[in-house]
Amino acid sequence: MEAMETGTSREDWMRRLGPLYGGAVALVHSTPWRWPDSLTRNEARSPFWVLAIGAPIGLLAWLTATLLRAISLPAPVAALVGLAVLTFASSALVERGVVERIDGAPPAAPSVMSILVLVFGTLLRALAIVWLPQTMWLGVFLATALVGRWAAVFLQSLGDPIMDDDASRSLVVSPAPMWLIGALSVGVAVVVGFALGKVGILALVVAAAVAFAIGLDAQRRDNGLTSPVVATAAAIAELVLLLAATIS
Numbered sequence: 001m002e003a004m005e006t007g008t009s010r011e012d013w014m015r016r017l018g019p020l021y022g023g024a025v026a027l028v029h030s031t032p033w034r035w036p037d038s039l040t041r042n043e044a045r046s047p048f049w050v051l052a053i054g055a056p057i058g059l060l061a062w063l064t065a066t067l068l069r070a071i072s073l074p075a076p077v078a079a080l081v082g083l084a085v086l087t088f089a090s091s092a093l094v095e096r097g098v099v100e101r102i103d104g105a106p107p108a109a110p111s112v113m114s115i116l117v118l119v120f121g122t123l124l125r126a127l128a129i130v131w132l133p134q135t136m137w138l139g140v141f142l143a144t145a146l147v148g149r150w151a152a153v154f155l156q157s158l159g160d161p162i163m164d165d166d167a168s169r170s171l172v173v174s175p176a177p178m179w180l181i182g183a184l185s186v187g188v189a190v191v192v193g194f195a196l197g198k199v200g201i202l203a204l205v206v207a208a209a210v211a212f213a214i215g216l217d218a219q220r221r222d223n224g225l226t227s228p229v230v231a232t233a234a235a236i237a238e239l240v241l242l243l244a245a246t247i248s
Contacts, residue, residue: 022045022046022048022049023049023052023053025045025046025049026045026046026049026050026052026053027053029045029050029168029169029170030045030050030053030090030091030093030149030169030170030171031053031057031089031090031091031169032088032089032091032169045172045173045174046173046174047153047156047157047173047174047176047180047181047184048176048180048184050149050152050153050171050173051146051149051150051153051184051188053149054090054145054146054148054149054150055142055145055146057086057089057090057145058086058141058142058143058144058145058146059138059141059142060085060086060089061082061083061085061086061089061141061145062082062137062138062141062142064078064081064082064085065078065079065081065082065085065137065141066078066082066134066137066138068081068082069134075134076130079129079130079132079134079137080126080129080130082129082137082141083125083126083129086141086144086145090145090148091169093169093170093171093231093234094148094171094231094232094234094235094238095118095122095235096228096231097170097171097227097228097229097230097231097232097234097235098114098117098118098121098228098231098232098235099114099115099118100227100228100231101228101229101231101232102114102117121235121239124239124242124243125238125239125242128239128242128243128245128246129242131246132245132246136195136245136248139191139194139195139196140195140196140241140242140245142191142195143188143191143192143195143196143200143241143245144238144241144242145238146188146191146192147188147192147203147204147207147237147238147240147241148234148235148237148238148241149171149234150184150185150188150207150237151207151208151210151211151230151233151234151236151237152171152173152211152230152231152233152234153171153173153176153181153184154181154184154185154208154211154233155211155212155214155215155225155229155230155233156172156173156175156176156225156230157175157176157178157181158212158215159215159218159219159224159225160224160225161174161175162224162225162226162227162230170227170230170231171227171230171231171234172227172230188204189201189204192204192241195245196241196244196245196248197248199244199245199247199248200241200244200245200248202244203240203241203243203244204241206240206244207236207237207240207241210233210236210237210240211233211236211237214229214232214233214236215229215233
């Protein structure tokens with residue numbers, strides 16, 4: 001009876017939201033947002049919507065940093081808080097994915113190696129965002145949120161579908177045709193180009209190459225992609241973008 005009620009509720013949401021239903025699925029499965037709570041773990045996740053959710057996340061991070069700066073908080077502090085918002089608005093998916101990828105499975109306690117990698121990566125991200133002038137915050141926060149998710153979607157377009165995603169939240173998406181991946185890539189390239197210029201486009205190419213290399217390694221070691229693998233690709237793509245911003 002409970003399963004039937006859940007199914008009916010899900011269908012109700014599909015009727016109410018129409019074409020926006022995919023956005024609700026992406027919101028529930030790739031952010032801390034929990035509504036509507038009737039969505040199931042194995043709900044099909046649209047590559048378009050998982051990527052598109054990055055836009056409001058980046059805007060929220062920028063708005064938070066800008067508001068803090070407007071009340072006279074030092075720019076470095078405001079930028080760091082904005083970066084923290086960017087992380088937590090995505091449920092720290094990339095950070096948790098990196099730890100799980102290094103340790104091989106969701107550990108009871110992270111290993112020393114995974115902690116060191118996470119701390120080092122976080123420090124690099126923090127130094128990069130603090131280095132940037134406030135005039136670049138909007139473009140960089142938006143581009144960072146989009147590029148990380150794009151790398152995860154791009155990687156999954158190259159490999160077999162991930163069938164063993166047990167996480168309630170992850171960047172795992174449904175298989176997408178190449179034309180859609182191409183269109184999403186062009187859209188992200190436009191945003192990155194406006195934000196960082198030629199350096200941003202180069203960073204996007206580097207992120208794609210790294211994602212491809214990570215996919216090959218996952219194929220060799222694990223015989224396929226997993227949710228920690230695509231999260232790791234997203235983490236590296238975000239870091240590459242932030243570092244590129246410091247030299248643009």
